[in-house]
Every structure is written in C-alpha cells, then in structure tokens.
Amino acid sequence: MTVTLAIDCMGGDHGPTVTVPAALDFLRHDPDCSMILVGLRDQLLPLLGKAEAEFGPRLTIRHASEQVAMDEPIATALRNKKDSSMRVAIELVKSNVAQAALSAGNTGALMAISHFVLKTLPGIDRPAIASVVPTLHGHTYVLDLGANVDCQPEHLLQFGIMGSMLIAALESKERPKVGLLNIGQEEIKGNEVVKRAGELLKTSGLNFFGNVEGDDLYKGTVDLVVCDGFVGNVTLKASEGVARMMSAALREEFNRNWRTRLTALLTLPVLNAFKHRFDPRRFNGASLLGLKGIVVKSHGSADALAFFHALEQAALAARNKLPERIAARMAVSSASV
Template identity: 45%
Template structure:
C-alpha cells in the first residue's frame, strides 16, 4: 500500500517528516510517496542512517503557508505539496494522504480533488483523546465552527463508525457535549440535535459535560468545531502544565527526589499516554478518501503513527462504511444532506 505524505507541511518539515516516513517503512513495510521539492528531499534521504527503497519522491514546487487563505491558496497553487498529494489519491497512485501542514488547506485540497462522501454535508476532524478508561474520539475539532443539527448528527454516525472500524469498539457510546446532562439544557443547536441523536443509528448515551470527556464516559463525543477545538487545545495545555508542575514539585526536596526516582517508570508511561504523537493524526471524516491531519508541531513519531492510522483506515474500508450507512431509514431523521 502506498500513502502520500506532504513532506513540506509542518513546523519541522521536511526533516522530521522524512524521518517519520522512513521509520514507518522500516517498521511496517509501508510504501510512502514523499511530496515536495525533489532536491531538498533527496538531501534529507541521503542523511538517513540507511537507505529505504520504499520511499518515493513526487516533485512539487510550492508550499501553502499556515497564514494563507486555504481555499484560495489551493486553487492558486496547483503545484503545492498538499494539492499534489491529494491528486495522487484521486489518480489511484496512492491509497491515502497525510499532512502536518495547514489543516484548512488539507481539507480544501481533499474536497476539491475527491469531493464529499455522497450525503455528507460537511467533513469533520476527529481527534483521539486519552482518558481514564482508554480513549475518546472528539469531533469536530476545528473544521466547522458553525454547525446545524444535521451536521452534528452526521458527525455522530461517522465518529461511531471510526470507533468501530479503527478502535475495535463494538457499540460505541456517543455523547453530545453540552452544559448539563438534562435533555433540556444547552443552546438551540444542542437542543435540536438531541432528539435527532435519539433516533439515529448510534448508541446514544445522552448529553455529557466537559469533565466527562476525559473520564471516558463515552467513546465518541460530538460537538461543533468551535467547542471541539477549545476542548482539544485546553486538554493539550492542561496535560503539558500538569507534567511541568509535577516535575517541579518532585524537585523541591531530597525526599521528593527519592520518590520521583521510584515513580519514574509510571511517570514515563503517563507522559506517553498524554503525548499526541502516540496517536498520530486526526482523520478528516466525510471526504471521499482517507486523509489524516497531523499537528503542526509533529515530529517523526507522530508522522509514523499517522501513516499507520491512514493504512488502518484504508484496510478497514472506512470510507465505504460511511457511505453504506446512508441508507433510506436514516433519511427520516435528517441524516443526509438537504435536511
């Protein structure tokens, strides 16, 4: 299986991107197509510890910057690395794409080249969050800051299918992120979405509050992209702050340092669980192809794991499963576009 990788996207491109691809090829036999400036990528490959025949280069002369308007840049820069990567998927040369570049540009390139899965109104970015009980999928985390009830309904179905196909959860519990557990709570959006989810083909748990997300109360947490992005960034910031505060407290006295030595293995395991790199990237659900969006600060480990997530999504038939879920019975609850 070949996967296209936007080698020029991200804060640490192209070095960390290339290294992540190299590690993925060595560990799991993936074939990765690096998309970007050929001369630059050849130099990076030459500096690797050993050659890898599973790395291919497709030349792209342009890069879309983080501060560019995504839709405009994708149409104007036809030879941008993320655009070329999306075109490789459309042509059938590769099965999926991964990018740590501009999220908006990645989504725009995917939509322009692949379109949406028939019946899906808007794509959503689904992030996997570590919880007390394991992990929870949160969506949307930034693709759509303004949503209608039908969008949250579709997010719930797509998130539930991702939990089944990729995480192996038989009947994922789906919760609607709200300011209270009662069905009457919330704004107009959540109040109108609640009855739709009750009738949807998902295991609807009900409303959940922000604190429930990291407790692992549900397997899939649904919200609009504004709320989801705030939750995601708050969680990342809190995890980082907690680790720093714990480290500081452990250095306050000799006794604390002794205790820190004894708990070091446990702390390392905790740090690993909280590290977004371990989860790779977030799938862009709803587009008619497999796209994994990585954090802009991703290094080799995150890129490697994102490539693995892309392969798993293809092998699990995720896109086909989402499309097959759009059958006539769910049209009555406004599942398909046009509600």
C-alpha cells in the first residue's frame, strides 16, 4: 500500500542534517512510500541537492517558515507558531495529504499540537505515548510514557486497548498479552487506581495477563505493559540510567591499565555484539496514540539510522491503519458498557 509521510525536518538536535538523509534512505528502501519534507526550504534544498535527490510525486518539499525550539514552552509552540514545521507536518495528516507525521522535536509541543490539530478518537479521553524497551531476545511495549501523570482506572484501560492495537498493527499479533504494572502479582496489591484498573482490564476482552512487576518489563513476560505516565516515565529513565551506568563502569574497568586495555581489544567483537543488542537506535520511535491520525516521535538526539527506524514504524502504522483499529476497538468497548 502506498503511504505518504510528512516529516518535520527541522526537529531534533541535528535538524535536517539527520532527517533529510534518513528520509532519502527510506525512500530507496520502501518503493511504495512518498515523503513530504516540511521545513525551511533554504535549509532543505542544499541537502537534497548534495544528495542528488530527484523531486517528483514521491518527494516534495513543503516550506514552513517557523520552527519549534527543543526547549520552547508548549503554550508558545501551540499558539504563536502556526507555521512551524511541526504543526504543518501534523496538518498534512489532518487534511489526509499524508498518512503519518514524524518529528524529533520537543515532545510536549508535539503532543499538544497533535492533540489540538488532530483531536482524540471517540471514547479516548487522553492521547498517550507508547514505546518499546528491549528484552533479552525481543522487546516489550510500554505506555504511557509521560503524557498523562494523573490517571484514572479508565485511562489505564484505554492505554491497554490502544497498546494492543499498536502491537496488532506493527507486529501482526492479534491478541497481544497485556500486563498491568504493579508492585506485586497478587490482585490485592497496588494503589487504588491500579487495583480498579485491573478489574476493568480483566473484563475488557483484551488478552489480560494480570499484574506484572518492574523487572517483567525486561523479561518479556507480556507484550504490553500498561502504567500511568508518571510511573512509565520514571521507570524508563531509571532503566536508561542503569544501562548507562553499567556501560560506563565496563568502560572504566577496561581502561584501568595497559593489560585491561589489551583485553578490551581482544574482546572488541563480543563488546560490539553486546552493544548492538541494546542499541537505542534500533528501538527509536514512540507512537502518539489515541489521535485521529498517526504521529511518531523520534528521539531528539536520533541519528539517521535511528530516524530511519522511526520512519519504518510510521509507515507500518499507516499501512495497518492504526487509528481505525483503535477506533473500531473503542466502539466495541463502549457498546459493551
């Protein structure tokens, strides 16, 4: 199926120097995909010229005169920058010119503008952000990752539905296993919101596994872990912190003296294979879920390879009609209430 992606080329720490090459790579990789590069024409053209890119139906530029800064307050981005590359990309999805928008820009602004422009699907109170974390031999989806910090049980149920549909769309897994993040596997554990969310998930018709604990995220116990955005955000950042600390300690030990530095050389293939397994670039791309349209957030520091992975995800979500799936599942859910 042919899909068109609208790319906010100005977002992220590296802007068009990363987004443009990644987009061109992806065009070569996926012959049924078209791209609209959104941003300052004067900055995009030289990069495209250098890459000898050919304009045509598959590759167009849409000039946008403004850009949202990485540290820009959400309110300013939303109200004062009507012609930002971020907003224009999202509006291309709204008007159905593109089937998905991508940005490596400011997460808060992206969420606010997406919410304002696209609106939520019927039955969805709040959009959420979903991403994946690695396991030993696979990965686990998690949501919410920070968009919703004060959740009611109904929101956690909606996260379960949206996440299940995301996995169905991206991995062709029709009944992904859903776990509820809690502090113990017994049903009596947890705070009041989580306890009631467990009851809702149990009768939701989803493939609900039950409660899972923090370490289950990295064990692959379930396909999807549902939690409120506060817990999700803190947990993921702590996990990144542990991974970075362990990597730094390993580097320190290998750098201790000439003997250990020599063993590091000998161990290089092993260390590289290890590094590759948890390379965050392979897991780049967080989906904004619950909107009337597809928006994918790339990490701000993404390089071209990482941005490519986010593009891949956006195209897959568009081809598998993610918003329609969520809307259909929500309709079933509301009908059964």
